[in-house]
Amino acid sequence: xxxxxKTSYDQDIDLLVLPGxxxxxxxxxxxxxxxxxxxxxxxxxxxxxxxxxxxxxxGLMVLTGFSGQVSFGHAAFVGIGAYVHxxxxxxxxxxxLALAAAGLLAGGVGAALGRAVSAMHGFYLxxxxxxxxxxxxxxxxxxxxxxxxxxxxxxxxxxxxGVALEEAWQQHYLYLAVLLFFVWGVANLMRxxxxxxxxxxxxxxxxxxxLGIDVRSAKMTAFFVSALIAGVAGGLLAHQLQYxxxxxxxxxxxxxLMLMIVVGGLGSISGAIFGxxxxxxxxxAIDALRALMPxxxxxxxxxxxxxxxxxxxxxxxxxxxxxxxxWRKLRLFLETYPYYKRATFIRQKRYLKTGRFR
Amino acid sequence: xSTLTVDGLTVAFGGIKALDEVSFHVxxxxxxxxxxxxxxxxxxxxxxxxxxxxxxxxxxxxxxREILELPPHEVVRLxxxxxxxxxxxxxxxxxxxxxxxxxxxxxRRSAWREFLFLPGVRRGERAARRKVEEILDLxxxxxxxxxxxCDLPYGARKNVELARALxxxxxxxxxxxxxxxxxxxxxxxMSFWLKDIKEELGVTIVMVEHDMNLVGRIANxxxxxAGGRVLSVGSVEEVQSNERVQTAYLGAAA
Ligand SMILES: Nc1ncnc2c1ncn2[C@@H]1O[C@H](COP(=O)(O)OP(=O)(O)OP(=O)(O)O)[C@@H](O)[C@H]1O
Ligand SMILES: [Mg+2]
Numbered sequence: 141x142x143x144x145x146k147t148s149y150d151q152d153i154d155l156l157v158l159p160g161x162x163x164x165x166x167x168x169x170x171x172x173x174x175x176x177x178x179x180x181x182x183x184x185x186x187x188x189x190x191x192x193x194x195x196x197x198x199g200l201m202v203l204t205g206f207s208g209q210v211s212f213g214h215a216a217f218v219g220i221g222a223y224v225h226x227x228x229x230x231x232x233x234x235x236x237l238a239l240a241a242a243g244l245l246a247g248g249v250g251a252a253l254g255r256a257v258s259a260m261h262g263f264y265l266x267x268x269x270x271x272x273x274x275x276x277x278x279x280x281x282x283x284x285x286x287x288x289x290x291x292x293x294x295x296x297x298x299x300x301x302g303v304a305l306e307e308a309w310q311q312h313y314l315y316l317a318v319l320l321f322f323v324w325g326v327a328n329l330m331r332x333x334x335x336x337x338x339x340x341x342x343x344x345x346x347x348x349x350x351l352g353i354d355v356r357s358a359k360m361t362a363f364f365v366s367a368l369i370a371g372v373a374g375g376l377l378a379h380q381l382q383y384x385x386x387x388x389x390x391x392x393x394x395x396x397l398m399l400m401i402v403v404g405g406l407g408s409i410s411g412a413i414f415g416x417x418x419x420x421x422x423x424x425a426i427d428a429l430r431a432l433m434p435x436x437x438x439x440x441x442x443x444x445x446x447x448x449x450x451x452x453x454x455x456x457x458x459x460x461x462x463x464x465x466x467w468r469k470l471r472l473f474l475e476t477y478p479y480y481k482r483a484t485f486i487r488q489k490r491y492l493k494t495g496r497f498r
Numbered sequence: 499x500s501t502l503t504v505d506g507l508t509v510a511f512g513g514i515k516a517l518d519e520v521s522f523h524v525x526x527x528x529x530x531x532x533x534x535x536x537x538x539x540x541x542x543x544x545x546x547x548x549x550x551x552x553x554x555x556x557x558x559x560x561x562x563r564e565i566l567e568l569p570p571h572e573v574v575r576l577x578x579x580x581x582x583x584x585x586x587x588x589x590x591x592x593x594x595x596x597x598x599x600x601x602x603x604x605x606r607r608s609a610w611r612e613f614l615f616l617p618g619v620r621r622g623e624r625a626a627r628r629k630v631e632e633i634l635d636l637x638x639x640x641x642x643x644x645x646x647x648c649d650l651p652y653g654a655r656k657n658v659e660l661a662r663a664l665x666x667x668x669x670x671x672x673x674x675x676x677x678x679x680x681x682x683x684x685x686x687x688m689s690f691w692l693k694d695i696k697e698e699l700g701v702t703i704v705m706v707e708h709d710m711n712l713v714g715r716i717a718n719x720x721x722x723x724a725g726g727r728v729l730s731v732g733s734v735e736e737v738q739s740n741e742r743v744q745t746a747y748l749g750a751a752a
Contacts, residue, residue: 149627152594153620325613332612332619333598333605333626339591340599347586349570350548350579351666352603361609407590 155327172316181308185380188308191315192377194416197400198326198409199369204398205406206330207362208342209254212266213273214397217367219389220246221374223280223287226295226384235300239318242375243368250367254360273394281386292385295378315376322369327409329365338362339407392445399448402455405462414463422447499562501526501670501702502547507556509542509726516542518726519556524670529696529703531713533737534723535747540706541583542726544672548573548580560670574603579668581659583675583706589648593639593658596647597630600665604629633664636698637691653684657691664695671695673705677712689715710738722746 156162176184200214221242228238257268281290298305298314305311329335337358340348345355378384396419404415426447437443455462500523509517517539524530532540545551547558549570558565560576568576579600588596605622612619634640637657642650647658656676663671676692677685689712695701696716707713713720713734720737722729724746730737737743 149624149631150620152627153623328615328619329609329613332615332623333602333607334609334612336591336595336599337602337607339595340588340602343588343590344586346550347582347588348599349550350574350582350586351599351662352571352574353599354569354571365609365613 153331155324155331169320176309176312184308184312188311188315189377189380190416190420191319192373192380193397193400193420194413195319195322195376196370196373196397197404197412197416198322199366199373200397201401201404201406201409201412202326202329202338202369203362203366205401205408205411206335206342207338207359207366209257209359209362210262210266211269211366212391212394212398213269213271213276214366214370215389215391215393216273216276217246217250217370218374218377218393218397219276219280219386220249220367221371222378222381222384222389223293223374224371225375226293226378227286229296230293235298239372239375243372246371246374247364247368250370251360251364253367254363255356258356258359270391270394273389273391277386277390280389287384287386290386292383295382295384298379311379318372318376322372323409323413326365326369330409334358334361395445395448395452399452401462402452403462405464405466406460408464411462411464414467418463422451500524501561502704503557503559503562504543505557505559507543507546507558508554509539509546509551510554515726516551517546517553520723520726520728521556522721522728522731524702524704527696527700527702528718529692529705529716531717531720531734532704532706532723533708533710533713533720534729538723539726540723541674543723544580544674544704544706547578547672574666574668577667577669578672579663579666579670580672581656581663581674581676583678585652585655585659587647587655587659587662590646592644592646593650593661594630594643596658596662597633597665598626600662601626601629603666629667630665633661636664636694637661653680656680656684656688660688660691664699664701668701670702670704673703673707675706675708677707677709685709685712688712692716710734 151157156165175187179187196214196218199217200211203209203211203214224245225238225242228241229235233241253269253272257265260268280287283289284291287293298311300314305314330339337348337353338361340351340353341355341358341362348355348358374389381388400415400419401412402415403418404411404413423444426444459466461468502524504523505521507517507520508515520539520543522530532543534540542551546553547565549565549568553566556566560578563576565573565576565578588599591599605626634643637660639654639657639661642654642658647655650658656679660673660676663673673692677688680688692703692705693716696703705717717734719732720734721731722737722740722743724743729742729746730740732740
């Protein structure tokens with residue numbers, strides 16, 4: 141294994157200290173910057189949708205991956221963000237302000253939900269968040285005068301400081317900048333006390349308390365940040381969808397977000413990105429598979445949801461660390477070849493775990 | 499004034515009294531050991547101090563301040579840190595991260611400043627690391643700093659938990675069976691560290707421990723507990739020779 145000799149605390153604190161890491165991230169960013177030269181505007185707008193989902197995934201990662209609070213209703217926050225943003229922009233509010241308002245409002249609703257469910261765990265939390273998203277979907281549908289109800293509402297184009305961004309490449313850079321800003325921000329949060337408090341709450345609420353962490357307020361912070369990011373993602377997504385209707389932000393999208401972070405690997409930012417790539421390509425893969433499937437199966441409603449669900453289950457059972465974990469193992473294998481032992485990643489036999497608290 | 503004064507502490511689960519009017523006090527700078535057969539209520543005392551369990555009656559005062567009025571997360575701010583019998587570490591985090599969480603009660607936080615990583619945040623991180631680094635040196639754990647806790651063997655975890663508690667700069671340390679599950683060599687290390695912690699850092703220690711050898715080596719006073727009641731308090735010899743203590747142990751063994 142490569143050992144990095146650290147010579148100052150700052151090396152511990154800084155992001156991307158390993159040269160390999162720097163190169164990979166740099167290459168990805170360079171690729172994203174060059175994308176408009178390489179892709180047609182159709183694919184650029186597909187990429188913008190991908191950026192929006194990746195951002196929402198990072199939001200969910202903060203909540204589920206870092207803070208251990210499962211949410212099967214995160215699409216509701218994306219929806220709140222999308223509607224708030226679209227409504228404000230339609231009323232002439234400048235894009236940056238509308239996007240900020242979308243994030244803050246979604247974050248506020250998230251914090252309130254977080255407070256309400258702060259004593260819940262596991263299954264109950266999953267049900268509560270699911271119920272919340274169903275309620276939100278209904279509320280959005282019922283607020284017809286503002287949201288257009290189930291008839292939907294059109295989303296105006298993007299204008300930044302009076303300049304209309306109509307070209308796909310212009311929007312591409314805007315979306316990329318927002319995504320990178322939040323990736324950077326979340327990475328910052330996770331190397332600071334607030335982020336560590338989230339990890340502490342995830343791994344042991346009891347000892348988090350005994351070390352001075354107010355568990356309820358840590359959960360509310362996690363819900364706030366997570367919902368805020370999802371809301372901003374919703375604002376971005378709205379412009380790409382061009383037309384909003386409440387059903388778009390239903391259970392299907394929540395499931396998709398959950399799949400992203402589980403497949404990518406809970407507890408890592410790169411996991412959310414890997415997962416978003418995977419989930420974006422999955423529908424294409426499913427379409428390709430459709431050709432091979434018997435007719436009866438292809439015409440079944442909900443085939444896609446079924447496959448999403450199956451993937452979540454499979455990853456949880458076979459690779460709980462997700463693609464990110466796979467990647468770590470692969471890298472270790474290459475670096476230590478031929479000395480790699482499978483045992484490196486097999487957990488030590490657990491000692492008696494009776495009497496553990498929550 | 500005593501560091502810790504427990505008075506008439508009663509904790510009950512349903513009809514069963516895990517602690518029945520337990521009273522004792524801990525003096526500044528001493529190592530106070532609590533012994534007793536399984537189910538005596540030893541851990542329950544710690545859990546009542548940490549406010550994980552709610553006391554039915556009694557009081558727990560730290561320098562005269564009533565702890566039973568505080569929410570759980572404020573206890574450590576007074577200067578009381580603890581370890582757990584079953585080890586409660588943050589498993590999917592590194593040793594360093596675990597210890598930094600130990601600093602939580604001593605650092606200022608602001609989510610949005612941290613999100614933007616303003617210069618003050620970096621200064622805070624450096625300061626936290628300086629303290630953590632001291633503790634890593636004290637417990638001879640530098641080589642573990644970047645390891646994930648879930649990859650560590652049992653003995654190392656015990657030390658990490660002790661280190662994490664020390665990072666809170668406690669005045670009073672509650673240790674629930676610090677030597678259980680350790681081999682003789684590790685136990686010897688532990689007893690040296692506890693001495694260092696007491697003498698160099700001036701920390702007052704209350705520990706639950708079954709290993710009478712360790713208790714004899716470092717404890718100033720011992721309290722024996724059985725069935726939620728105090729049987730005897732005094733020096734190690736006094737308590738060991740106490741008749742009621744002997745019957746309690748024999749009774750438990752029989
Ligand atoms: N959460 C709980 N719910 C119900 N009963 C409990 C709980 N915690 C402890 N008890 C009971 O309280 C009594 C004292 O338990 P405690 O854990 O304090 O014992 P102990 O002295 O620490 O024993 P050990 O040496 O096994 O750790 C036991 O009878 C136990 O069953
Ligand atoms: Mg116990």
